[in-house]
Amino acid sequence: MDFDGTDFVQIATPSEIRPTTPQLTIEAWIKPGDLTGTHDIVTEAWCRDFALYTVETNAYTRVWTSAGSLILNSNFSLSLNKWHHLAMTHDGSVLRIYVNGTLKNSGNRPGSVGNIEAYTKIGASTVGCGSTGNYFMGLIDEVRIYNYSLMAGEIQKHYAEGFKTHQNTLW
Numbered sequence: 001m002d003f004d005g006t007d008f009v010q011i012a013t014p015s016e017i018r019p020t021t022p023q024l025t026i027e028a029w030i031k032p033g034d035l036t037g038t039h040d041i042v043t044e045a046w047c048r049d050f051a052l053y054t055v056e057t058n059a060y061t062r063v064w065t066s067a068g069s070l071i072l073n074s075n076f077s078l079s080l081n082k083w084h085h086l087a088m089t090h091d092g093s094v095l096r097i098y099v100n101g102t103l104k105n106s107g108n109r110p111g112s113v114g115n116i117e118a119y120t121k122i123g124a125s126t127v128g129c130g131s132t133g134n135y136f137m138g139l140i141d142e143v144r145i146y147n148y149s150l151m152a153g154e155i156q157k158h159y160a161e162g163f164k165t166h167q168n169t170l171w
């Protein structure tokens with residue numbers, strides 16, 4: 001999917017994670033064309049109860065549970081116009097963020113991820129539960145949403161599987 005900073009894709013949220021999910025994983029390959037400001041990659045449609053996004057050159061994830069929201073920074077500097085594999089997992093207590101198959105940060109936020117609406121946005125979000133914004137610029141590929149928390153080894157494997165395709169691409 002190619003995003004030019006003014007468009008997005010809206011998909012039906014998998015019924016398995018609505019309206020709450022005890023566990024969650026989101027994966028995506030991204031090739032960012034703009035790393036200034038905030039750009040959403042995959043977000044829950046209303047108030048970003050889960051989100052995978054970038055702020056400046058860092059990847060971020062956020063979740064909202066009955067214990068409140070938690071935001072994690074990837075502590076990893078993304079490169080413009082290069083492919084990166086991103087993943088977030090929430091196992092019911094710990095939120096984790098991975099870049100290129102490697103765990104970069106984690107934090108505690110117990111409870112199910114909740115208030116999940118019927119739609120999920122790719123390449124934008126409803127900023128502050130309002131108008132659509134945070135448009136992504138660049139390429140997003142192989143978005144995957146799971147109703148369970150993938151293990152570190154599984155994420156490493158998915159990165160390795162996708163690596164050749166995304167490093168050799170002429171896109």
Ligand SMILES: [Ca+2]
Nearest residue numbers: 046047049115
């Ligand atoms: Ca919501």
